[in-house]
Amino acid sequence: MKFSDTLIIVTRNLRRRKGRTILTAIGVTIGTAAIVAMMSLAIGLKENAVRSISMFGSLTEIEVYPNYDMTTHSQVNKLDEGAAEQIRSIPGVKAVMPKSQYNSGQVELQVDRKTCSTEVIGVDALAGINFDYDMAEGKYLTGGSNEAVIGYYVPEMLREKRRPRRDSGEEQQNSAAAPASVVQPARLSDDVPRTQLVNRTVTLTAAKTGPGGKNVSKTIKVKVVGMLSETRSSPGSSVIYVPLDMVRELNNWAGALQSGVSLREGRESYMNLTVRVPEREKVEYVVECIRQMGFRAFSPITELKEVNKAFFIIQMILGGIGAISLLVATIGIINTMVMSILERTREIGILKVLGATIPNIRKMFLIEAGTIGFLGGMAGLVISYAIAGIINFIYRSANFLGIPEEAVGDIAVIPVWLALFALTFATLVGVLAGIYPAVRAARLSPLNAIRQE
Amino acid sequence: MPELIITEGLKHSFNLGKIEVPVLFGIDMTVLDGQFIALCGTSGSGKSTLLNLIGGLIRPTGGKIMCCGSEITEMSEDQLSLFRREQIGFIFQSYNLLPDLTALENVEIPLIFAEVAAARRRDMARRVLEMVGLSGRADHKPNELSGGQQQRVSIARALVNSPRLVLADEPTGNLDSRTEQEIMDLMQEMNREKGQTFVVVTHDHAVAGRADRVIYLRDGLIDGEEESSGGL
Numbered sequence: 001m002k003f004s005d006t007l008i009i010v011t012r013n014l015r016r017r018k019g020r021t022i023l024t025a026i027g028v029t030i031g032t033a034a035i036v037a038m039m040s041l042a043i044g045l046k047e048n049a050v051r052s053i054s055m056f057g058s059l060t061e062i063e064v065y066p067n068y069d070m071t072t073h074s075q076v077n078k079l080d081e082g083a084a085e086q087i088r089s090i091p092g093v094k095a096v097m098p099k100s101q102y103n104s105g106q107v108e109l110q111v112d113r114k115t116c117s118t119e120v121i122g123v124d125a126l127a128g129i130n131f132d133y134d135m136a137e138g139k140y141l142t143g144g145s146n147e148a149v150i151g152y153y154v155p156e157m158l159r160e161k162r163r164p165r166r167d168s169g170e171e172q173q174n175s176a177a178a179p180a181s182v183v184q185p186a187r188l189s190d191d192v193p194r195t196q197l198v199n200r201t202v203t204l205t206a207a208k209t210g211p212g213g214k215n216v217s218k219t220i221k222v223k224v225v226g227m228l229s230e231t232r233s234s235p236g237s238s239v240i241y242v243p244l245d246m247v248r249e250l251n252n253w254a255g256a257l258q259s260g261v262s263l264r265e266g267r268e269s270y271m272n273l274t275v276r277v278p279e280r281e282k283v284e285y286v287v288e289c290i291r292q293m294g295f296r297a298f299s300p301i302t303e304l305k306e307v308n309k310a311f312f313i314i315q316m317i318l319g320g321i322g323a324i325s326l327l328v329a330t331i332g333i334i335n336t337m338v339m340s341i342l343e344r345t346r347e348i349g350i351l352k353v354l355g356a357t358i359p360n361i362r363k364m365f366l367i368e369a370g371t372i373g374f375l376g377g378m379a380g381l382v383i384s385y386a387i388a389g390i391i392n393f394i395y396r397s398a399n400f401l402g403i404p405e406e407a408v409g410d411i412a413v414i415p416v417w418l419a420l421f422a423l424t425f426a427t428l429v430g431v432l433a434g435i436y437p438a439v440r441a442a443r444l445s446p447l448n449a450i451r452q453e
Numbered sequence: 454m455p456e457l458i459i460t461e462g463l464k465h466s467f468n469l470g471k472i473e474v475p476v477l478f479g480i481d482m483t484v485l486d487g488q489f490i491a492l493c494g495t496s497g498s499g500k501s502t503l504l505n506l507i508g509g510l511i512r513p514t515g516g517k518i519m520c521c522g523s524e525i526t527e528m529s530e531d532q533l534s535l536f537r538r539e540q541i542g543f544i545f546q547s548y549n550l551l552p553d554l555t556a557l558e559n560v561e562i563p564l565i566f567a568e569v570a571a572a573r574r575r576d577m578a579r580r581v582l583e584m585v586g587l588s589g590r591a592d593h594k595p596n597e598l599s600g601g602q603q604q605r606v607s608i609a610r611a612l613v614n615s616p617r618l619v620l621a622d623e624p625t626g627n628l629d630s631r632t633e634q635e636i637m638d639l640m641q642e643m644n645r646e647k648g649q650t651f652v653v654v655t656h657d658h659a660v661a662g663r664a665d666r667v668i669y670l671r672d673g674l675i676d677g678e679e680e681s682s683g684g685l
Contacts, residue, residue: 001565001566001568002565002568005565005571009565012553016553346549347551350549350551350562351562351566352534353508353510353537353543353549354537354538354543354562354563354566354610355534355535355537355538355539355563355566355567356534356566357530357531357534357535357566358530358531358534359531360534360566445510445511446510447505447510447511450545450549
């Protein structure tokens with residue numbers, strides 16, 4: 001018996017009992033929809049998490065921060081050159097990039113008539129060669145004392161200079177607390193004019209209220225040698241990277257104004273260290289070592305691991321719910337097919353008299369059950385696409401997490417492999433459910449079957 | 454003429470739970486190729502059982518059956534299916550057509566199992582339906598046909614793959630005498646024209662009277678036989 005003929009007969013049988021076929025398939029539909037919708041949610045949530053994590057940096061870099069004493073606001077273990085040296089000696093570490101920040105107020109960046117306030121971060125220029133900095137333009141710091149690298153969003157934050165306002169003192173205080181000045185998302189769109197800054201000299205002006213309430217300022221000219229890529233910059237913030245010495249100089253200037261104390265070279269505590277571990281497998285080990293030294297260490301990889309673990313559990317639970325519904329559906333198919341044998345005993349008998357072999361009959365029943373599974377799976381897939389669509393629509397319109405628009409992804413994702421897997425699985429469930437009825441049907445003796453009137 | 458069917462000491466008993474009910478007590482019978490045989494006897498004499506044994510629908514509890522050149526008592530169930538598919542056509546009293554299929558589709562069924570291509574299958578079925586005089590009713594379902602027409606469809610189905618042996622169990626039992634005549638005419642015509650062997654179970658003497666040879670069964674044994682001049 002040809003496969004195509006078997007299919008024709010099966011289709012005819014299923015059509016003849018449309019109502020029952022549909023009811024039986026609904027069990028599979030619910031099970032498939034449950035599994036697919038929930039797995040798509042798990043996959044989507046995970047992708048979302050991975051996406052947000054990888055927005056915060058490279059997977060082969062570890063950010064190290066000091067622990068602060070809650071009462072004295074000083075670093076518990078000093079994150080200084082000594083600590084950096086110790087970290088450098090951990091096996092797997094290729095480079096350590098110390099960073100410090102000018103933290104005594106805001107700095108204004110000016111080129112031509114345009115200005116914006118900016119965060120100034122001092123970096124170890126020479127360590128830079130060991131980091132894969134994606135540059136949008138130009139190059140990273142090469143060690144020259146007046147070089148600077150800007151963040152990707154600086155060129156679009158520049159505005160025509162206006163008269164300084166009276167209440168600027170208060171404003172400065174605010175911005176010191178939140179150095180990354182955040183702009184409205186609307187301004188981040190592509191049509192914002194970008195000022196060409198690379199290979200130009202810009203002016204950095206640090207302003208401060210000195211003793212006696214007088215405003216004093218310090219101006220440094222730097223040459224912009226490069227601009228970091230979009231992925232290396234956080235949207236809406238203006239950051240300029242300069243050599244460590246420059247920040248030290250600025251901090252010393254500010255500190256001298258305040259208390260007359262100036263820092264000695266190499267004794268200062270850094271804001272943080274970026275540690276590069278080129279081999280991903282060693283990242284976790286290095287994170288552990290640094291934590292044992294009494295610092296806080298973050299790597300997207302460790303975060304990723306936690307996320308994976310959490311979502312794995314969710315996926316298992318959700319998958320389990322779907323599996324149970326499919327199990328029930330399986331029993332439903334078995335029941336339907338056995339009923340169908342009782343109804344079709346005579347028909348099976350006739351087919352056997354006319355030359356149908358045991359494998360012929362068995363195949364007919366298996367394919368019939370498999371088709372019920374397949375149809376149910378298809379319907380389930382359609383429903384789960386609908387569910388995923390609704391979830392994504394709600395998620396987008398609500399935007400619970402307040403993520404900038406362009407970063408909002410789908411939280412229910414149905415990859416092709418999941419759709420194919422679900423369909424195959426549903427069909428397989430049908431075929432498995434068909435085994436027992438098929439064996440029973442094939443065993444019917446032709447004559448006894450025909451005698452049943 | 455060579456022998457088409459030989460039975461030796463053929464025995465059969467039905468197993469009704471704990472009780473064995475013997476039906477055939479040892480049948481020795483020979484049917485020649487091309488004969489039109491009638492198996493006669495009262496109900497319970499075992500004539501239908503004998504027919505089903507020859508067609509491989511049930512297995513004997515003793516004895517041997519040689520049919521169409523093979524020892525069918527030794528065959529597996531699937532071998533029996535293939536044997537029926539290739540050598541035997543069945544006609545039943547209650548027609549046993551599939552109610553959801555048209556006359557044409559019913560006739561096609563044996564060809565489906567024989568893996569004949571769809572277009573050729575259709576042609577063959579149409580030709581046989583024409584032969585039994587039903588070409589105008591090919592697309593009707595069984596419940597739209599009269600008893601005689603249904604039996605013609607089942608005869609067409611039995612003949613479609615040109616079997617050497619046609620086994621008919623009370624083929625005219627449900628029909629009026631005029632239709633009975635028509636059906637018998639048809640079967641005898643096939644017998645003469647195609648040389649196909651017919652074994653027809655009947656308790657109707659009018660039917661038996663038209664056979665080449667009548668075998669009488671009584672209480673599971675051959676009670677006698679009669680060679681007639683044959684037919685009309």
